[in-house]
Amino acid sequence: MFDSLIRYSLSNRGFVPLLLLGLVGSGLFSLARLPIDAVPDITNTQVMAMTSAPALGPEEVEQFITIPVENAMNGIPRIKEVRSFSQFGISGVTIVFEDGTDIYWARQQVGERLDQARTSIPQEFGQPEMGPIATGLGEVFQFQLRNAEGSPNPRSLMELRTILDWEVARRLKSVPGVVEVNALGGELKTYEVELDPNRLLARGIALNQVYEAIRRNNLNAGGGYIQRNGELRVIRGVGLIDSLKDLEEVVLATTGGGTPIYVRDVGTVRFAPMLRHGAATRDGRGEAVTAIVYLLAGENGRVVVDRIKRKVEEIQCELPEGVVIDAYYDRSVFIEKTIGTVARNLAEGGVLVVAVLLILLGDLRAGLIVALAIPLSMLFAGNLMLAFGIAGSLMSLGAIDFGLIVDSAVIVIENCVRHLAHADPRRRARDVIRRATLEVRRPVVFGVAIITMVHLPILALQGVEGKMFRPMALTVIFALTGSLLLSLTATPVLASYFLRPGTAKRDTALVRWAKRAYEPVLRRALRRPVAVALAAVVGFAACIPVALGLGGEFIPQLDEGDLIIAQTRPASASLNEGIADATRLERALRDAFPDEVRAVISRIGRPEIGLEAAGVNLTDTWVLVNEPGAWTRVRSKDELIDAIDATCKRVIPGTSYSFSQPIELRINEMLSGVRADLGIGIFGEDFDVLQQKADAIAAVLRAIPGSTGVKAQALGGLPFLRIEVDRDRISRHGIDAADVLDAVAALGGKMVGQVVEGQRRFALQVRFGAQYRNDIETIRTLKIADPQGRMIPLEDLAEIRLEDDTYEIWRKDRRRRITVQANVRGRDLAGFVAEAQRWVAAEVPLPRGYTLEWVGTFENLQSATRHLRLVVPLAQALIFLLLYSTFHSIRLGALIFLSVPLGAIGGVLALWVRGLSFSISAGVGFIALSGVAVLDGLVLIAAIRHLTEEGVAVLEAVHDASMMRLRPILMTGLVASLGFVPMAFSRGPGAEVQRPLATVVIGGLITSMLLKLVVLPAIYPWFDPGPPAP
Incomplete structure (x- = not known):
């Protein structure tokens, strides 16, 4: 098939440029439409069922809501786990499905089961509803709605929040790709009747009379229609409250003399904020009105953010004068920076590859023909990426090595150049190139097949690691497929146009120097094969303890730039205290790091109508960081974190702090249910035992080096x-x-209806005045009317006492769970977990019926390692079968496979020298390295075998083939390694993930190339003695 393709291309070479133009056009079109994001979305498929239950405490929420919802989920196919939390007034149940489950099918299943659950939950306790379609990459845009600087008529927090909810958020939700706009901060406007218990008592008005009177005076009614004079006239009665005055004039009762008693007679009617469960502050200037815009799962983040920004500009023009939308977090900035890092690395790598090709080939035209394979292969890959729905990201594009892409073209063009250099100038270049291309078609095809096969294990990865690395493997395979087709069609055709027989240089000065240096080394190696083999074995054995000591992590932490400081205060901390602490901390950070920090925003608790698992004692402080080039007080991100940590502990001592990043925090929380690198879940039923064991484990973790933010x-x-x-x-x-x-409800605000202002709707609540609800003794004396109108103190009707109770109850798979979480800094996560597991097992025995669960990103490393241990040997076996089909020799196949450990030596040493841990990124590097190493070994052994089959003595064949194949081996090794050099040393956003992969490939190719040119020739006679010398 490939023979026919080569012959057809050269026979119809005028048609090939037209195909290349079509490839360029379609590739550019595909790349323009290709979804772009910083990293793949690794979020699992999950649905959240949320219930608001203001009347219930945590244990009651668990008993009456959470457990019925959990039980209703029994029997749904493909459920992986069920997590839940129960807090005062709120229940959340997260149903996690197996990977690959369609999110809309999952929501349909959960929705049907929620209908069943509602029948077992009392109506007055609340009804569960599904949350929005969530994704770990969902928080794409954040902004503050504020007064313009120097505004003559600044608006209140309530006015700003009203504008945000009814003019900004509603319109942003209409943007395609936006699933939710979550507002926090300011004051949620309500119509409030603030009652005075004394005035109620003086007029003999019961509390339920107020409730009922307001409800009965806030109605509309329909009277059908009448027909008169051939016309139909609709009858409607209008009695809705639409102003404070209407509310004031609601009649509650009449005196004996017929004088009406109005609402205004027993209280004050006003606009007031709803009871708050959270707030936001910014830059130490006090409270702020903020919002987060969430991306719909599966949408293109960069495109949706562009739509949001255009809509914001449109809304800004229509806002009241003096009101400004001030965006402070824009995910597209991080996307652009990350993709910019990838593009810069690819461009620099491409320049290095082309430069090496030109230097080693010594022919400008030949070098440019090979270099043309780079953009054409990328365009080919872009077409397939769009067709298969693979987004362009750090992972899918960041692991592409232009050196690997041009390998096929290098082999073809190098052989063409060599044949043309020795060809008769009178021969047609097309005939020489056809013969040269056909000569190397087998190693070219086999080479691409080998590199493709070594990437197959990555496609077998499951879970988070599969979502992270499968796009990378597919993109590499797409590009390699394109490079193979181009090397057998476009490369020989272009060579036939631009290269001529007898005009190419035989060897460049660099190649001649390399041959002069290499030949004496080769001769000595051929004379001392035992010493060479022993040295290789010793080198590999010495690397084993080095490899075992590298430590492990899933992937290196991606530096997003910005930071999140998660703060936990005692459960009894008030919202006002949280606002004061956040304001003080923000001011301290802005003062201490004016050049490093550009903004500090704190989110305390949860929105008034939100259903997040965040009490007012929890604060997330977003620290938005300037570019490192502007820093003056610290030199690195780690130093900045240490300095901020010290500032936090100085400004607000006694608070627990942990550091994370926006995407990292969100993904950790969604995947494992914990907001840290490591979580230890303790399962059992008794709260006291759970708390005791959690505290003991936290003490053990704090004593282990590398732990931080243990909580x-x-x-x-x-x-x-x-x-x-x-x-x-x-x-x-x-x-x-x-x-x-009813009286108890009036302490917090009893909802008795709504007031409609045009398209806006506001809650109507009845509440006791602040002076009557903020003192326990006053609450005891609140009066409640009996049927005879006598007023009975509350303390005569109920037991009133102050007590500590459960703050929150977390469950997983229908068992109670308490969590200890920690972040790890300064050492590898896998090593930390292994040490922590030993210490916890020794120091914290668990009673019967209690179990531990360790969760975090290290689980992904373990899962990926288990899969790779199974799949990599299978892929290597397929490669061995391919080699066997080439040489029909098990021994020669085994000899070529020795290239893999020779390359591993350099990969391990490179990681050790650079202080990098083993990660899946590094593992992918070893996989790619094995393919290139086997390919170069194949080229060398094939050349030796070819000479021995022609009757050349084995030692002479080894010598001649090694000298002849020195240039292609140097070219493939150098271009493959140099293509990764920019990735290995880049400092841009996202470079952390690419660095281990590039380091392994560079180090491995250097040792593989050097040792392969010495070790394989030296021991070849052991595996294939060949015919006896004459």
């Missing part, structure tokens, strides 16, 4: 004012429990 989840510590209805007492007074609970 044991606190189950208790939240003070509750418990108002427990006394059935005997209320029965004596003829009062229902609902009457007592």
